[in-house]
């Protein structure tokens with residue numbers, strides 16, 4: 001499968017600040033790619049370079065084979081963009097806005113279907129300044145879809161929205177994926193990336209610190225699966241002495257890191273043999289969120305070398 | 311430049327404009343306020359016509375009626391015929407009423423006129439009101455001269471005399487109409503475009519538009535088109551108001567059209583240029599004001615440039631609005647088309663250069 005987006009050594013400086021600091025990644029056609037990172041990580045800067053709205057300081061960028069800055073006019077006919085915090089003319093309604101875009105792009109658009117698709121039919125004739133944050137974002141989405149783009153760029157499309165509005169946007173993203181479009185999504189919501197994305201890259205302070213499928217990232221950067229039992233601290237101390245696995249104790253909760261099934265059986269047997277009362281056991285494994293928090297946290301402590309890859 | 315896209319942007323911008331009550335108020339009510347205010351200020355301060363209380367002792371004659379009608383026609387005086395004053399002299403009656411000027415048409419005016427026998431009309435004046443006296447004496451003498459010439463067969467001169475006397479007064483309100491049209495051609499686009507360029511930048515609307523096939527030139531063209539429409543509407547409002555309320559003598563002439571079209575073309579572009587060169591909205595507002603305010607007063611909007619000192623006249627001649635207003639004066643008042651053509655040429659060339667500069671200066675995207 002061809003790559004819709006390729007980025008090599010992309011750097012963007014604002015004065016002395018390297019907002020994006022030499023990143024590389026590729027996005028294959030037809031995939032949902034989530035660009036995950038905390039606020040100020042460099043997500044918007046990157047996505048704006050890809051959209052041809054900002055000029056990079058250095059590095060090679062290709063979107064559908066085009067150089068976004070130099071060939072912006074051509075590129076904009078085949079990509080759809082929903083900026084972070086979409087704004088539009090205050091007194092114009094969604095229906096008028098779609099018609100306006102259709103005329104500008106010189107395409108025929110089924111306005112009613114498009115409004116339905118983004119669940120905005122009931123607000124078709126409401127002026128933009130009366131729409132809620134989620135409804136504004138949905139109009140942004142509808143307008144981005146007017147030229148029937150091959151790639152959609154969505155910059156934090158659900159930030160600040162209520163859960164229902166978020167699910168509405170997620171539904172549209174899933175539809176796009178079903179239609180075979182490439183989606184470039186930035187977010188700081190972990191579950192959003194986990195739920196929607198085929199591929200994830202985690203960016204922090206302008207550098208990509210992990211990338212791959214969510215499962216790959218968890219496998220590579222997550223902690224091993226843990227057995228959790230409830231019991232007194234004395235049980236924890238007892239286990240620490242007898243099993244050769246890392247043990248953490250907190251508030252009557254004891255976690256034992258495991259490598260495999262044999263470890264689990266061995267640990268349970270040791271607990272039972274101790275004669276100390278205990279109850280309720282479960283196993284837990286890292287989510288993408290745990291990995292993210294762990295990675296970003298360790299990175300802030302300067303522990304993880306930058307650019308680690310799954 | 312794709313007309314379909316310009317049209318689509320025009321429709322959206324116009325809707326937005328018309329749905330904003332404040333913007334609409336200012337574009338339609340403001341011209342009326344302007345002309346009402348200035349018309350009132352300047353008609354009170356001595357440029358109104360002088361009322362002349364008149365005893366016509368020859369009131370059955372066509373000549374006396376024609377004479378009084380001719381006086382009215384000068385526009386300088388307004389004849390108010392009063393019944394014969396019987397129990398006191400006309401002079402003391404005038405003084406008692408507080409009227410500064412009066413006129414008596416003697417009995418037998420017509421017979422004297424037809425027989426070419428000298429006869430005098432009597433003008434009463436108050437030495438303390440030199441202005442009314444001067445205007446009345448001038449008007450009466452002018453009209454009398456006309457009649458004298460007519461009596462000896464020199465008709466064309468009557469018309470010329472008539473206009474001379476009248477034009478002094480006609481000038482101000484008639485002059486004010488093109489001046490104020492020029493004022494709104496300048497201010498409305500300049501202030502709006504500076505404001506638009508700031509809010510669009512703040513709301514990232516330029517960036518949003520850069521993602522569509524709309525070009526900067528098309529976007530600016532549609533703004534120009536809308537301000538041309540607005541200028542036509544407010545020009546018509548001001549002309550009608552001037553005629554109806556202040557009795558101005560200017561009408562809508564075809565020669566006005568190029569100025570009402572190219573004037574907004576110039577100032578929409580200039581406003582956009584001012585809004586674009588400035589880095590922040592605050593600086594943009596300052597730059598806009600620095601450009602607008604001197605032009606607002608020195609281009610012949612409220613006062614004729616010909617009355618300025620030579621120094622100020624030189625400055626005026628460097629201001630683009632001067633050529634818009636001068637041109638409108640030429641087509642509306644003086645019917646001097648050669649001069650108007652020169653003026654419109656300057657506005658057209660200046661407008662085209664400003665348009666190109668504005669498009670070059672304003673950025674859809676950030677580096």
Ligand SMILES: Nc1ncnc2c1ncn2[C@@H]1O[C@H](COP(=O)(O)OP(=O)(O)O)[C@@H](O)[C@H]1O
Nearest residue numbers: 014017019037038039040041042043044045046
């Ligand atoms: N126009 C700008 N000028 C200067 N600094 C900027 C500009 N835009 C963003 N930055 C800085 O660059 C860094 C990355 O910002 P951004 O790409 O917006 O991050 P994100 O979208 O991940 O929150 C931040 O530190 C931000 O303050």
Ligand SMILES: [Mg+2]
Nearest residue numbers: 043044084156
């Ligand atoms: Mg951002």
